[in-house]
Amino acid sequence: MLKQGFQQDIQQIFKAVMKDNKKKPQVILFSATIPEWLNSISKQYQEKNCTVIDLVGSMTVTIPKTIKHLFVTLKNNHDMCKIINSLCKKYLPSSSSRCFIFCETKRQVNSLYE
Numbered sequence: 001m002l003k004q005g006f007q008q009d010i011q012q013i014f015k016a017v018m019k020d021n022k023k024k025p026q027v028i029l030f031s032a033t034i035p036e037w038l039n040s041i042s043k044q045y046q047e048k049n050c051t052v053i054d055l056v057g058s059m060t061v062t063i064p065k066t067i068k069h070l071f072v073t074l075k076n077n078h079d080m081c082k083i084i085n086s087l088c089k090k091y092l093p094s095s096s097s098r099c100f101i102f103c104e105t106k107r108q109v110n111s112l113y114e
Contacts, residue, residue: 084112
């Protein structure tokens with residue numbers, strides 16, 4: 001959200017919440033990645049002795065060779081289920097295999113789910 005233009009809005013919320021409080025509220029940040037720009041912003045609002053839990057580790061984490069990445073652009077949602085079904089049949093070796101499917105909107109996710 002910060003990178004997509006909400007940084008000023010979030011900073012205004014933090015300032016308003018922390019302005020009149022004698023005791024600072026707990027601030028918890030969840031992020032799949034924490035690049036340096038986000039780290040510098042978060043330090044403005046966290047305590048000096050805060051706890052950071054990093055489940056990823058270094059930025060040199062590699063993706064296992066067993067994982068395949070596919071990028072498919074669909075012009076409309078009409079064929080989405082058919083195409084995804086055929087991709088799953090082709091690339092998933094067994095019924096216990098898993099995949100992640102990312103869509104542009106919640107509506108597309110709901111449509112695919114249905």
